Amino acid sequence: MKPVYEKYFRDNLPHIWCSGCGNGIVMSAWARAMDELNLDKNKVIGVSGIGCSSRITGYLDLNTLHTAHGRALPFATGAKMAKPEMDVFIFSGDGDCSAIGGNHFIHACRRNMDMTMIVINNNIYGMTGGQFSPLTPFGKKATTAPYGSVDRPFDLCELAMGAGATFVARGDIYHAKQLTDLIVAGYKHKGFSMIEVIASCPISYGRRNKIPKPADMMQYVKDHTVTKAVADKLPAENLKDKYVTGIFRDIEDVEYNEAYAALCKRVQGGAE
Amino acid sequence: MRNVRLVQGNEACALGALKAGATFYAGYPITPSTEIAEHMAEMMPVHGGKFIQMEDEIASVGAIIGASATGAKSFTATSGPGFSLMQELIGYAAITEVPIVIVDVQRMGPSTGLPTLSSQGDIQQARWGSHGDHAVIAIAPNSVMETYYQTIKAFNLAEKYRTPVIFLLDEEIGHLRERFDVDDDQPVEIIDRKKPTCAPEDYVPFTNQEADQVPPMAAFGDGYRYHLTGLTHNEKGFYSSALPVVDAFNRRLVGKIEDAVDDIFEYEGSHLDDCDVLLIAYGSAARSAEEAMEELREQGIKAGLFRPVTIWPIHEEKIRAACSGKKAVIVPEMNMGQYAREVQRIAPDGVPVISLGRVDSELIVPEEIMNLVKEVLK
Numbered sequence: 001m002k003p004v005y006e007k008y009f010r011d012n013l014p015h016i017w018c019s020g021c022g023n024g025i026v027m028s029a030w031a032r033a034m035d036e037l038n039l040d041k042n043k044v045i046g047v048s049g050i051g052c053s054s055r056i057t058g059y060l061d062l063n064t065l066h067t068a069h070g071r072a073l074p075f076a077t078g079a080k081m082a083k084p085e086m087d088v089f090i091f092s093g094d095g096d097c098s099a100i101g102g103n104h105f106i107h108a109c110r111r112n113m114d115m116t117m118i119v120i121n122n123n124i125y126g127m128t129g130g131q132f133s134p135l136t137p138f139g140k141k142a143t144t145a146p147y148g149s150v151d152r153p154f155d156l157c158e159l160a161m162g163a164g165a166t167f168v169a170r171g172d173i174y175h176a177k178q179l180t181d182l183i184v185a186g187y188k189h190k191g192f193s194m195i196e197v198i199a200s201c202p203i204s205y206g207r208r209n210k211i212p213k214p215a216d217m218m219q220y221v222k223d224h225t226v227t228k229a230v231a232d233k234l235p236a237e238n239l240k241d242k243y244v245t246g247i248f249r250d251i252e253d254v255e256y257n258e259a260y261a262a263l264c265k266r267v268q269g270g271a272e
Numbered sequence: 273m274r275n276v277r278l279v280q281g282n283e284a285c286a287l288g289a290l291k292a293g294a295t296f297y298a299g300y301p302i303t304p305s306t307e308i309a310e311h312m313a314e315m316m317p318v319h320g321g322k323f324i325q326m327e328d329e330i331a332s333v334g335a336i337i338g339a340s341a342t343g344a345k346s347f348t349a350t351s352g353p354g355f356s357l358m359q360e361l362i363g364y365a366a367i368t369e370v371p372i373v374i375v376d377v378q379r380m381g382p383s384t385g386l387p388t389l390s391s392q393g394d395i396q397q398a399r400w401g402s403h404g405d406h407a408v409i410a411i412a413p414n415s416v417m418e419t420y421y422q423t424i425k426a427f428n429l430a431e432k433y434r435t436p437v438i439f440l441l442d443e444e445i446g447h448l449r450e451r452f453d454v455d456d457d458q459p460v461e462i463i464d465r466k467k468p469t470c471a472p473e474d475y476v477p478f479t480n481q482e483a484d485q486v487p488p489m490a491a492f493g494d495g496y497r498y499h500l501t502g503l504t505h506n507e508k509g510f511y512s513s514a515l516p517v518v519d520a521f522n523r524r525l526v527g528k529i530e531d532a533v534d535d536i537f538e539y540e541g542s543h544l545d546d547c548d549v550l551l552i553a554y555g556s557a558a559r560s561a562e563e564a565m566e567e568l569r570e571q572g573i574k575a576g577l578f579r580p581v582t583i584w585p586i587h588e589e590k591i592r593a594a595c596s597g598k599k600a601v602i603v604p605e606m607n608m609g610q611y612a613r614e615v616q617r618i619a620p621d622g623v624p625v626i627s628l629g630r631v632d633s634e635l636i637v638p639e640e641i642m643n644l645v646k647e648v649l650k
Contacts, residue, residue, distance in 0.1 A: 010499075012510055041497060042493065042494075042495045042497060043493060045342075045492050045493075047338070050502075057499070058499055058501065058510060058511070061497055062497055063341075063492035063493065063497050063498070064497075064498075064499045064500065065338065065341060065492075065499075065500050066499065066500065066501035066502065066503070067334065067337075067364065067502065068334075068360055068361060068364050068502055071330065071331070071334045071361065073331075073334075074298075074326060074330070074331035074332075074333075074334025074335045074338065075334045075335070075337055075338035075341075076338060077324070077326075077331075077334075077335050077338065078296065078298060078324075078334065078335030078336055078337065078338030078339035078340075078346070079338035079339060079341055079342050079492065080338075081296070081322050081324055081335070081339065082295070082296050082322060082338070082339035082340075082342045082343075082344040082346070083342040083343075083344075083492070083493055085493070086342065086492065086493055103327050103328060103331075104327060104331055104334075107326075107327040107331070260317075260322070263317055264317045264320060267317045267318055268317070268318060268320075
């Protein structure tokens with residue numbers, strides 16, 4: 001893999017992330033995807049919410065919008081609709097996206113505006129020190145679930161598909177090349193693309209759940225992910241504690257801004 | 273072409289927004305503001321602008337901030353409960369200095385309250401609703417025509433000062449139908465945000481070197497790549513907790529509005545020098561106050577009226593001068609004294625300031641004001 005730092009990164013490193021955090025791998029995958037797609041940095045908008053993962057937008061030399069907790073999608077929706085020629089990427093974490101931002105998430109999936117959303121799922125609220133999120137697996141420990149969580153988690157990809165997203169995929173931080181490919185595919189897809197990334201937080205999640213070392217956490221991600229192609233051939237009981245990765249949905253449907261442009265043409269008296 | 277017809281306040285607001293150059297509207301339906309969304313849904317596609325109905329009011333403000341970051345003049349309209357939901361992102365627009373206009377057609381609160389009935393209960397919320405020290409601009413018109421022209425001014429001020437502007441209609445003005453008479457060919461002043469003229473590599477997006485304390489704003493896509501964040505930031509736009517940076521930043525955010533009060537503040541005064549009792553009223557309550565003043569004067573009682581059109585920032589000097597030497601100052605408003613407490617704070621010692629607050633959802637009628645004036649003068 002060729003280095004992309006010089007081309008995409010602002011001169012405000014070092015970043016805030018802890019050793020062993022997976023966010024940097026996702027950030028690199030995004031930069032590599034933009035490089036592969038040969039995107040014009042002046043035309044890219046990066047939008048994020050609040051949390052460790054949402055700090056990504058601060059580090060890349062683009063038009064960047066670090067918003068409020070859970071609200072990245074509404075900001076992105078407004079920016080994309082006002083200037084559809086821009087390439088809009090959204091970054092969020094598991095808590096930011098599926099808890100406080102849950103309503104915006106399902107409506108963005110439904111609306112199908114041509115944007116690419118990457119949700120970094122480290123199973124925990126990292127920045128506030130390790131509280132369980134709607135994506136923390138049942139029974140796992142967190143500061144607000146000291147005896148193990150009794151909250152049933154979402155499957156974010158199923159949620160996105162249920163809400164009508166037209167491109168849904170899952171990658172992970174161990175398989176960095178696959179992750180870059182998924183971001184490229186999500187960008188190329190016309191409509192709303194959602195890519196969940198299984199990531200690591202050794203400090204706030206791993207330490208409480210017997211995987212405190214960064215290397216072990218990475219091994220955990222490797223051992224608990226299986227590609228869709230392989231998973232399709234495995235019996236269900238073998239997949240119980242596994243994250244299936246790959247593209248789950250890639251379909252064409254009405255894109256919001258195209259529909260709106262056609263509407264404008266119609267009411268202004270032009271042919272549709 | 274002259275446009276003369278019977279128009280509702282909410283529609284005049286929509287027309288004013290278009291005249292001001294608004295090209296983006298995002299909103300969520302709520303009584304009594306919904307007509308504004310309906311007009312925008314109808315008119316934006318005709319004018320090549322954008323209309324989107326969002327999933328809630330929080331999303332609506334997020335969308336207009338995002339749109340404004342790309343250079344579009346953007347606004348939303350709501351009422352009490354929606355306005356409450358918007359507060360966090362109003363603070364976000366204030367700290368990132370992204371121009372937006374929020375129309376709040378006030379209804380009776382708190383909470384769901386009386387959705388179809390009028391109130392002026394959001395006066396203090398408009399100023400202090402979002403956490404932290406920040407300044408906003410708020411405007412409260414008292415007629416359909418004024419709604420039109422002040423909507424244009426709301427956009428101009430948002431652009432000029434890079435700030436959220438709260439446009440405080442009340443249900444009565446929003447739903448009032450009056451003669452609308454605008455010559456569309458007459459030019460009106462339209463202000464656009466300052467843009468950077470330097471090379472992109474020299475752009476300092478939050479510079480504190482501008483004489484008016486307002487940094488030029490590049491639009492996303494213009495080639496000036498920069499960062500907007502709700503974190504307290506340095507001049508380059510990145511997080512900073514350095515004491516002098518934080519202090520200078522917070523003071524500039526407030527100072528750019530408060531120091532420009534002479535430019536921003538607008539009011540109408542009647543018989544200010546020749547009155548024993550001064551009425552201070554705004555929005556629909558000012559209509560009753562004006563009638564009360566006229567009838568009192570016909571009866572030989574010297575009443576005057578100070579009508580702030582700009583609610584925030586407040587021009588303390590002008591209000592203090594207007595109150596000076598009066599036997600009494602009466603503030604009729606459809607709340608329990610939200611503006612009166614400002615006047616009480618500002619008025620010179622020895623001038624009694626009396627709040628005439630009404631919160632039964634009925635309008636304040638001129639007789640109530642007249643009776644109080646007579647009682648005070650007894």
